[in-house]
Amino acid sequence: MNYPFCYEPDSLSMLAVEGVKSYILSHPEWLPLLQEGKMFGVLVVEKKHEDVKDGKDEKMRKAVELGFLAAYSGQVDILEGEDYFVPPVFDYLQPNGYFKNEENEISRINQNICILENGIYSDNTVYNEHIVNRGIYPDIDSLKLERKSRSQALQRWLFSHFVMLNANGEKRNLLDIFSETPLKFPPSGAGECCAPKLLQYAYLHGLRPVRIAEFWWGDSPRKEIRHHLHFYPACRGRCLPILTFMMQGLDVEEDPLQTYGHGELRVVYEDEHIIVVDKPSGMLSVPGKISRMSVQSLLQQKNPAVLLCHRLDMDTSGLIVAAKDELTYKHIQKQFLERTVKKRYRAIVIPKDADRFHIGDKGTIDLPLASDYMERPCQIVDFENGKRAITEWRVETIINIHSSEINQEVSLLLVPHTGRTHQLRVHCASPLGLNSPIKGDPLYGQRSDRLHLYAVYLEFTHPATGERMRFSLSSYL
Numbered sequence: 001m002n003y004p005f006c007y008e009p010d011s012l013s014m015l016a017v018e019g020v021k022s023y024i025l026s027h028p029e030w031l032p033l034l035q036e037g038k039m040f041g042v043l044v045v046e047k048k049h050e051d052v053k054d055g056k057d058e059k060m061r062k063a064v065e066l067g068f069l070a071a072y073s074g075q076v077d078i079l080e081g082e083d084y085f086v087p088p089v090f091d092y093l094q095p096n097g098y099f100k101n102e103e104n105e106i107s108r109i110n111q112n113i114c115i116l117e118n119g120i121y122s123d124n125t126v127y128n129e130h131i132v133n134r135g136i137y138p139d140i141d142s143l144k145l146e147r148k149s150r151s152q153a154l155q156r157w158l159f160s161h162f163v164m165l166n167a168n169g170e171k172r173n174l175l176d177i178f179s180e181t182p183l184k185f186p187p188s189g190a191g192e193c194c195a196p197k198l199l200q201y202a203y204l205h206g207l208r209p210v211r212i213a214e215f216w217w218g219d220s221p222r223k224e225i226r227h228h229l230h231f232y233p234a235c236r237g238r239c240l241p242i243l244t245f246m247m248q249g250l251d252v253e254e255d256p257l258q259t260y261g262h263g264e265l266r267v268v269y270e271d272e273h274i275i276v277v278d279k280p281s282g283m284l285s286v287p288g289k290i291s292r293m294s295v296q297s298l299l300q301q302k303n304p305a306v307l308l309c310h311r312l313d314m315d316t317s318g319l320i321v322a323a324k325d326e327l328t329y330k331h332i333q334k335q336f337l338e339r340t341v342k343k344r345y346r347a348i349v350i351p352k353d354a355d356r357f358h359i360g361d362k363g364t365i366d367l368p369l370a371s372d373y374m375e376r377p378c379q380i381v382d383f384e385n386g387k388r389a390i391t392e393w394r395v396e397t398i399i400n401i402h403s404s405e406i407n408q409e410v411s412l413l414l415v416p417h418t419g420r421t422h423q424l425r426v427h428c429a430s431p432l433g434l435n436s437p438i439k440g441d442p443l444y445g446q447r448s449d450r451l452h453l454y455a456v457y458l459e460f461t462h463p464a465t466g467e468r469m470r471f472s473l474s475s476y477l
Contacts, residue, residue, distance in 0.1 A: 001209045001210060001211060001212060001247075001250060001251065001252050001253065002211055002212060002252075002253050003252060003253050003254065003255050003256065004195050004212050004214075004233060004234040004239075004243060005233045005234050005236060005240065005243075005255065006233055006255055006256045006257055006442070007212075007213070007233065007256070008231075008447055009211075009213040009231050010211060012044045012066070012068075012210065012211050013042060013044060013211045013212070013213035015068075016042035016043075016044055016068035016070070016211075016213070017042055017213060017215055019042075019068065019070075020040055020042060020070045021229075023070075023084055024040075024217065034217055034218050035218045035219055036218055036219060037216065037217070037218040037219050037220065037221055037226060038072055038073065038074075038216075038217050038218055039072065039073040039193070039194055039214055039215070039216055039217075039226075039232070040070065040071070040072050040073075040194065040214065040215055040216075040217055041070070041071045041072070041073075041193075041194025041195060041197075041198055041212065041213065041214040041215075042068050042069065042070055042071075042198075042212070042213055042214075043068060043069045043071075043195075043198035043199070043202060043209055043210075043211070043212045044066065044067075044068045044209075044210040044211040044212075045066070045067055045068065045069060045202050045207035045208060045209055045210060046064055046065070046066055046207065046208040046210050047064070047065045047066075047067065047206070047207055047208075048064055048065075048208075066210070069086050069198050069201055069202060069207075070084060070085050070086070071085055071086045071194040071197040071198050071201075072085055072194065073192060073193050073194050074189065074192050074193075075088070075093060075192070086197050086198060086200075086201040087197075087201070088192065088197060089162055089163075089164065089191050089192075089196060089197060089200050090158075090161045090162045090163075090191070092158055092161065098157070099154065099157075099158060102150065102154050102157075103154065105150065106147060106150050106151055106154070109143055109146060109147045109150070110147060112143055113140060113143050113144060113147065116140045116143070117140065155185075156175065159173065159174040159175045159178075159185075159186045159190065159191075160173050160174075160175050161173070162174040162186075162190070162191040164177065164191070164196065164200060164242060164245060164246055165199075165200055165203040165204065165246065166203070166245055166246045166247065166248040166249055166250070167203065167246075167247070167248060167249030167250035168248055168249035169203075169249075170248070170249075172245055174186040174190050174191055174242070177241050177242060177245055178190070178241055180241070181241050186238075187237060187238055187374060189238055190238045190242065191238075191242065193234065193235060193238055193239050194214050194234075195212060195214065195234045195239055195243055196239060196242050196243065196246060198212065199243070199246045199247075200246070203246075209250060212234075213231055214231065214232050214233070214234065215229055215230060215231050215232065216228060216229070216230055216232060217229070219431075220430075220431050222381070222432075223372075223380040223381055223382060224372065224375075224378075224380055225380075225426065225429045225430055225431075225437075225444045227352070227429075227437065227445070227446075230445065230446050231446065231447070233442075235374065235375055236374075236375055236376070237373070237374030237375050237376075238374065257292070264280065265277055265278070265279065265280065265283065265295060265298050265299075266278040266280075268319065268471055268473075269469075269471060272324065273323065273324055273325065273328045273462070273463060273464045274321055274322065274323055274324065274328060274332075274462070274463070274469075275299065275306070275321070275322050275324065276319060276320070276321050276322075276458065276469075276471050277295060277299070277319075277320055277322070278317070278318060278319060278473060279295050279312055279316075279317055279318060279319075279320050279455075280317050281314075281315055281316065281317040281450045281451060282314065282315065282450070283295060283314065284314050285308055285311035285312050285313075285314070285320065286308060286311060288314075295308060295320055295322070296308050296322070299322055303324060305324060305325055305326075306322050306323070306324055307322060307323050307326070307329045308320060308321075308322045309321050309322060309323055309329060309332040309333055309336065310336055310341075310419075312455055313422065313425075313451075313453075315440075315441075315442070315450065315451035315453070316345075316451060316453045316454070316455060317450075317453075317454050317455070318345070318454045318455025318456055318473060319455045319456070319457070319458040319471055319473065320455070321458060321460065323463075327463070328463045328464070331463035332460060332463060335460050335461060336419070339417070340460070340461070341458070341459065341460045342415075342457070342458070342459035342460075343415070343416060343455065343457065343458055343459075344413060344414070344415050344455075344456055344457035345413070345414040345415075345416070345424055345453060345454060345455055345456060346396075346411065346412070346413060346414070346453075346454045346456045347411070347412045347414055347424065347428060347438050347439075347452060347453045347454070348409050348410070348411055348412075348438065348439045348452035349409070349410050349412055349428050349434065349436035349437065349438050349439065350408070350409055350410075350436060350437055350438075350439055350445065350446075351408055351410060351434075351435070351436040352431075352435045352436060353435065354408050356410075356434070356435070356436065357395045357398060357408075357410045357436075358395065358398070359395055359396070359397065359398060360394075360395060361394070361395040362392070362393060362394040362395070363392075363393055364390065364391070364392050364393075365389075365390070365391045365393065365427040365433045365434065366388070366389070366390050367381050367386075367389060367426070367427060367430060367432055367433055368381065368382055368383055368386030368387055368388050368389060369381060369382065369386045369387060369389045369420045369421070369422070369423060369426055370382035370385050370386035370387065371421070377421065377422070377443075378422070378443055378444075379420070379421055379422045379423075379426050380426075381426065381430055381432055387418075387420060388418060389416075389418045389420040389423045389426075389427065390416070390417040390418050391414055391415065391416050391417070391418075391423060391424060391427045392414070392415040392416075392417065393412050393413065393414050393415075393427075393434065394412065394413045395410060395411075395412060396411040396412065396413050397410070397411040398410050398411075399411070409439060410436065412428070412434075414428075422443070422444075424438070424453060425437075425438055425441055425443065425444050425451075425453065426444060428444075429441065429444035429445055430444075438451060438452055438453050439451075439452040440452050441453075454473065455473075456472060456473045457470075457471070457472045457473075458470075458471045458472075459471070
């Protein structure tokens with residue numbers, strides 16, 4: 001089976017997705033709700049039949065049948081009871097079941113707390129049964145303590161009933177699985193994503209997983225970036241610990257990020273103080289969690305004192321400056337902090353609206369960004385907790401192409417005035433920004449040969465000579 005956290009859908013997955021799309025469209029009554037956004041998944045599976053006779057010599061062979069399973073993330077009332085989609089791992093939403101009854105009781109406690117916090121204490125107030133049983137003036141702190149205790153107990157009860165299988169036939173509940181993670185406790189919604197549902201059903205029914213893929217249907221959420229009918233990897237925050245267990249005993253392809261090759265690191269300029277290089281796409285800037293060469297480790301093979309003064313995303317190519325001594329490093333770092341370093345990027349984007357851009361169009365995007373703690377390293381637009389991020393953009397060229405999925409590609413010049421993680425990628429892809437994902441963006445758009453984002457211009461003051469240094473990559477300009 002393909003690696004669910006990094007993949008390109010193959011022809012089998014695409015056939016399965018077309019089946020799901022057709023099925024959804026055959027139920028127009030679902031479309032208004034699904035337009036709000038929902039992740040769907042498919043799992044191509046193999047089923048072996050009993051031995052059958054093969055030809056005149058009557059040799060015996062196993063007959064193999066291919067099919068697919070479909071799932072959706074979370075709970076959707078209108079889809080409940082549909083045999084087309086696999087059931088939840090644990091159905092805890094029965095109307096008169098323990099979860100719903102306890103949830104209703106917690107809700108009543110919460111209502112009572114709201115009444116008391118709003119200062120409604122007159123003798124004419126009609127309190128609900130829970131308040132009356134406690135007296136006219138119940139202790140609000142006791143109510144809050146009870147709410148917290150019952151909520152925590154309900155969560156533990158819920159996750160203890162999500163018992164997951166793996167390909168070896170072993171079982172573990174979510175409390176056990178997440179006890180070995182930094183979180184120590186399952187996050188909300190754990191076990192309800194597409195991939196765990198699909199694998200669980202396959203194991204229960206003796207089906208061998210072959211290919212898995214997940215795609216988004218509907219509008220993008222306000223914070224996250226999701227595009228209609230685009231494919232996405234399984235989420236890491238909820239699903240990585242679960243699938244790590246569930247895939248044990250299953251033949252799974254290696255993580256492409258661990259094996260994906262990269263090009264050659266090219267030196268653009270070098271003297272006794274600094275070195276400027278052209279980083280290829282797919283190479284890390286500094287050593288990371290994955291076992292892959294980085295710009296810094298390559299440079300330190302020749303000079304252990306070298307330090308990178310800034311970074312580019314692994315998928316982004318282009319100019320990086322490194323210092324050969326600590327004094328030079330601190331000098332250039334100060335320039336970055338004071339924003340006297342000038343950077344420009346070239347990006348090829350794929351607009352969602354074919355008439356969105358014209359040559360010469362320009363503007364500024366001002367959208368605050370924050371880390372998506374459940375899906376690192378992804379970033380989200382967050383107006384409450386995000387840090388301000390500003391990007392200037394200008395349309396350079398427009399390429400009209402003929403494709404069933406892509407009508408236009410646009411070359412943009414991007415100038416970041418802040419240096420937030422994935423700033424350019426999010427500002428381009430977000431519906432609140434340009435609504436035009438960068439071509440090949442595996443996180444915010446659609447994976448392809450590579451991310452078409454290039455750091456093409458870098459300007460700073462030389463720490464030793466005071467000269468203003470300017471570097472550009474003409475091949476991208």
